[in-house]
Amino acid sequence: MIPVGVVGARGFVGGELLRYLLQHPHLHVAYVTSDTQAGAPVAASFPSLHGLTNLTFSQFDAEEAAASAELLFFALPDGQAMQHSPAVLAAGKKVVDISGDFRVRDRATYEQWYRREHVSPHLLPEAVYGLPELHPEVREARLVANPGCYPVAMLLALAPLVSRGLARPGGVVVDAKSGVSGAGARVGMSEEYSFPAINENFRAYGMTGHRHIAEVEQELAHLQPGGNEWRITFTPHLLPITRGILATCYVDLTEDVNAPALTALYREFYARAPFVHVQDAPPEVHHTAGTNRCILSVTVDARTRRAICLSAIDNLGKGAAGQAVHNANLMLGLEETAGLTGGALWP
Amino acid sequence: MIPVGVVGARGFVGGELLRYLLQHPHLHVAYVTSDTQAGAPVAASFPSLHGLTNLTFSQFDAEEAAASAELLFFALPDGQAMQHSPAVLAAGKKVVDISGDFRVRDRATYEQWYRREHVSPHLLPEAVYGLPELHPEVREARLVANPGCYPVAMLLALAPLVSRGLARPGGVVVDAKSGVSGAGARVGMSEEYSFPAINENFRAYGMTGHRHIAEVEQELAHLQPGGNEWRITFTPHLLPITRGILATCYVDLTEDVNAPALTALYREFYARAPFVHVQDAPPEVHHTAGTNRCILSVTVDARTRRAICLSAIDNLGKGAAGQAVHNANLMLGLEETAGLTGGALWP
C-alpha cells in the first residue's frame, strides 16, 4: 500500500476522493487535512463514510505532508496549491492538484482569466494537464493539474473531431449543464444554492466569461493539426440534481461526414481508454453517478452540417476525484483502473 | 360570460387550460370532452381542481360542441383537430388548436415533417400562427394554431435579432431544455418517464429531427427582412422538473453589437407585450411556473461574435394553455390579459 494524502478534504471533492481512496487496493490514506476541522474525526464530517475510517483531520503542514505520503492530492480553493506545491515537490513527493492553479500553461493567460498573480510560474512548464486520454505523459509527471469538470466533458467530446481537423475553429458552441455539487464550497453559504432556489428550477450562469474556457482553448489548440488559436462559446447551466454534467457540443464540420462514420471514429479514438464509453444513444448523466466514466455519443445534423457531440460525466468523478485517482494510479505505476471499477448506482 | 369548450381535456394541457378557464372573468367552460372519461366528473381526474367545478366529461360530438360554445379549444393528439375543425368553423364558431395540425402553412412541408396527409388543407391559408407578439392578426382569426412549446420559447428569443437582420441564417443553434410535462400523454405510459428514470438524471432526445423545427423555420423566414430560407440546429433535452422550458439560443451576429444595445432592442421590441419580460440577468424557469409569462435575457460573447439569447417559459403556460387563453381573449375581443394575471408560485 502506497501512502497518499488529501489536503483540503472537507469539501465535496475531498469527501468523494476519500470514498475512492478508502476502497483502493493499493493506496492508503495516511494524511488528511482540513483547516476548519483540524483535530476532528473525518467520519464526523462524512457520515457517508462511517465505519470506513478512523482518520482525524490535521492542520496542513507541508513538511508533515511530505513526510507522510508519496503523493499529495490538493483539493483546495484556487490559489493555494501553487503556494504549497514547491515544498512538497522539493521533498521528492508527487502532486495532483485539483484546483485551477496549474491547468493553464501560459502565465499571462492564467493571470488574465484568474485575475491573480501566479506565485510558482517556474512549475508551469512541467505541470501536465491531467486528462490521460489526451496526455499519456501523465505517467512520467510529478505535478499533474487535474482538469476542470466542464473541460473534461467538453474535451473528451471534441477531441476526436478536432484532432482530425474536422472542426472549424470558431465554429464550436458548448452548452453545458451541471449538478449543484459542481459549485463546491459556495453551496453551503448562499441562498442561491438552497433547496427552494434550485428545486423545480433551471438557469444559465457565468455567461461568456467562465474560467474553464482558458484550459479548453489551450487543449483544443494542442489537439488541432497545425495548432490554430481557438475561440469557443461556452454556457454553463445549473441542473436541479446533485451530481452530473452533460455537455452538448455543436461543431461546424469542415467536411461532409455522417453519424456512423463519426461514431466509428470516436470508438477508434477511445479504443484503449478504459473510462470512455462511446454509444449510439444520447448518454444519460445518471449512468455515470459515482464513477470515473465518461459516456459519449455523436451525431450529425445534415441540414446544417453540424456535428452534435454529447458527453456525460459525474462532475465529482471523472470531473474531479475519480480523475485524480486515475492520474495518481498512472503517476505511481499502478494499474490504470485500480480503485475505479465500481458501477454506477441504478436507479 | 362567453361559453367555451375544451376538447380532449384529460391531459396535462387540458387540465391546465381548465385551471385558467375556471378562474377567467369573462369565459365560461360550457363543454368538456374526454373519450376515455366520458360521463365521469372532471374533478375526479383533477383533484387539483376539486371544489372549482361540477363539470362532467362528454364524448366529443362536433354538433354538440358547436352548439355549446363560441370557441373550442382542441387539446387533442396531432391529426385530430384537422378532422373536427371544419364542422365547428362551418357552424360559425372559432377554434384554437393546440396540436400541430395547423402550425405549418405549407402543406408539403407539413406532410414531410409530420409524415401524415393533411385532411383539411383548405384551412391552412387562413389558420393564424398563434403567437400574438409576432402575429397581431390573431385578433381577426377564426382558426388559430397555438404554437409548439419549444417554438414559443425560441421564437420570442430570436425574433428581435432576426427581424432586424442581425442574425446570420444558418448561424443559429438552439439548445433547449424542458420539464417532463412537455412529453404529454406518453408520460404515464412509458418506463422512460417513470420517477427513477428521470430523477437525478438529464439527457438529450429527438436529435436533429424534432417536428418543432418546421414551424420555427417558417416563422424565422417570415420575420427576416428579405425572407431567406432558414435552417436551424435544435436539440431538446429532458429536465428532472415537472414544468418549464429554458431555450439557450446561440446566434452568429451579422454586425458588431454589444449586450446593452441588444437588451435595449429587446425591451423596445416587446414594449407592448404584456407577457414578455426582458431582464439583464439570465431568466430562471421557476419564475414562470403557472403563468403565461416569457422571461428573456440577451448577451453577447464578444470573443466569438455570437449573441446568446435565453428564454424561459412554463411549457404548459405560455407554451400551451396560457397561450391558448391569450389567443382566445384576442379572438373574442376581450382584454388581452384577462384570466392570466396570476403570479408564479415562489418558492
Added chain:
Amino acid sequence: MIPVGVVGARGFVGGELLRYLLQHPHLHVAYVTSDTQAGAPVAASFPSLHGLTNLTFSQFDAEEAAASAELLFFALPDGQAMQHSPAVLAAGKKVVDISGDFRVRDRATYEQWYRREHVSPHLLPEAVYGLPELHPEVREARLVANPGCYPVAMLLALAPLVSRGLARPGGVVVDAKSGVSGAGARVGMSEEYSFPAINENFRAYGMTGHRHIAEVEQELAHLQPGGNEWRITFTPHLLPITRGILATCYVDLTEDVNAPALTALYREFYARAPFVHVQDAPPEVHHTAGTNRCILSVTVDARTRRAICLSAIDNLGKGAAGQAVHNANLMLGLEETAGLTGGALWP
C-alpha cells in the same frame, strides 16, 4: 378595495401573501415592509410577481402602518408582533399575526415553550386562534393569531374525533412531514438546507420538543368534551419538496367505529368549511400546492383499534398565507373565499 399592509414581506410567507393579495378582488396592498430591503421594489425580491406590482418596501413604522391600512399582516419572526401590535390596535386597526406570539393563550405556557417573556400579555385574552373551522369567533376579532403550519394540518385531522370524545387523550401520535419552505428564513442561511443536503434525502428533526405542540394541546383540550389535559407525541420530518405538509395522525379510539362511519363524521363536521375536503383515498400534498385547501382522509386499523387520519396542506397556503387571507376576509366582513379560489397546479 380595502387597504391592507404586510409587515415583514420579504420571506417565503410574505411573498406568498403578496401573491394572494395582489389577485384579491376586495383587498388592496397599501403598505409593505422589509427592514433589509427598504426602498427597493418588491418585484426585485420576487421575480415571480414581476408585472403585478410597482410597490416598494418601506421600513416598518407603526404609525405609518396604522395610517395606511385597515388590517396589518405581521409576517415577522417570533417576538416582534407582540411589540408592534398594541400601537396598531390602539389606532383602531386589525392585526393578523402569522408568528407564534399570540397562539398560546396561557402566558406561563407560552413562556415555557418559547423561552421568552411575553411583552403584551394583556392582549392574550382577546387574541383569537385563527383556524376558522374551529373558531368562528374570528369574525369578531381585531387580533387573530394565525396558527402554525403543522398545527393546522394536525388539528383539522383530529378535531372531529376529539370533539366527539372518540380519541383517548394520551393516545395520539402525529408523524408529520413538511417541505423545506416551512423552515422559513433559515433556509438561505444554512448548509443544512442547501440543495445537496436535502435532495434525495429525508430525516426527522426537532424530536419531542417542537413549539407547535403547545398550541395543538391547547386546542385539543378546547375541543374535547370535558376539556382534559392533552399530551401528544409529535415528530416533524423534512421532505425533499418545496411546499406541502402531510400529517399522519394515529389515534387510540375509545370505541369501536369503522372507516365509513368516521368518514361520514368528517364529512358532516366539515360540511360548511369551504377549504376542507374529505375524501376516501389518502390525500396527496401536491393537490394542495398554491391553495388554501386542506385534504383529509380517515381510516381505521381494526386490528389495533386505532384511527389513522391523514391531512395534506400547503404549508405556505392553509399553513400560513392562505389562512391569513381567510382570516382577514372574515375579520373584514368579506366573502370567506374571496381571493382564494384558484386551483392547484397539476402536474
Added chain:
Amino acid sequence: MIPVGVVGARGFVGGELLRYLLQHPHLHVAYVTSDTQAGAPVAASFPSLHGLTNLTFSQFDAEEAAASAELLFFALPDGQAMQHSPAVLAAGKKVVDISGDFRVRDRATYEQWYRREHVSPHLLPEAVYGLPELHPEVREARLVANPGCYPVAMLLALAPLVSRGLARPGGVVVDAKSGVSGAGARVGMSEEYSFPAINENFRAYGMTGHRHIAEVEQELAHLQPGGNEWRITFTPHLLPITRGILATCYVDLTEDVNAPALTALYREFYARAPFVHVQDAPPEVHHTAGTNRCILSVTVDARTRRAICLSAIDNLGKGAAGQAVHNANLMLGLEETAGLTGGALWP
C-alpha cells in the same frame, strides 16, 4: 471465487445485486436470468454496469441453475421462488430468496396475508429469516428468506427494546417512508409512478393491510421474552426520492428509561453488527444510499412516555440486495462484510 447465480436479474433489486456481486472479492456471477431479456447482454439493460460485465441473460432452468452455481439468489415476484427452490436445494445448492415466499413460517398466516396457496410448505420449517443481526443461524442455513425492505428498517429499530421487554405489545406504531424504487417492477408500468405524479408530492398508501406486517409481528413475537402475540400499526408512505427508507417507530414504554440509557442499550445490542450504526442525531437516509448500512437513533418523549426509534436504510441495499449478499457471505463461510465495504455517495 465461488460461482453464484441471480434469477430474475432485470429489476431494480437484480441490478443492484449485480452491482454488488461484480465487485465482490470472493463471489463470481456465473448465471443470470431474465425471461423477457433472455439472450441479451446484461449491460444493455444496465448501462450503469457498462464495462463491468460481458454476461448474457439466460432463460431460467432449474437444472442449469443448479449446475452453474453454488448459491442462487431469487429476485422474482412473489410466488415463484417457492416453485423453483425445491429442485435447486435437492441438487445440493443454496438459496437466498428475496421475495416474500419463505418469510412467514406459519403456513396459514402466510396464506392469509399473501392470498395464495404455498406450494412448498415442507420448506417453511427450515427457511431462516435472513436478518443476521437477529438470526445468527443464517450461517448454517441452506434456504434463507431475505426480509422485506420495511421490516429490515423496523425490526432493527425495535429489536433492542422488544428483546428487553421495554415495549408494550399493542403499543407500537410504525410510520415508514420509502423511495420509489421500493415499488419495484410496477414503477415502469403505471402512471402513478411517473415523474410528474411523484415529484413535489408525498402520500401514504397501503393503509392498514401491508403484507410486511406479517413478518414483523412474527419476528417481534420471537424477540419478546415470553413470546406474546404482537399487533402493530404500520403505515407506508411514498417519498419523492429514488432510494431510501426511514422508519419512525413509536413505542409505549413499559418502564421509565431515558434517551441516553436507551442509546447505550442500542449500542450494546449492535456492538458486533458491522452494518448497524447507532448515533445520537436522527439518521438521514442519504447516508445509506448504495450501502448495506442501517443507521439508528433512539430518543424518549418523556411527556408521553414513548420511545421514538428512527431507522434509515437503502431499500435496495440493507433492504434487499446488500442484505442478500450479507446472507450469502454467511451461508458460504465468507467474511461477513466481503463486497459490502463501499461508502455511501455524498453528496
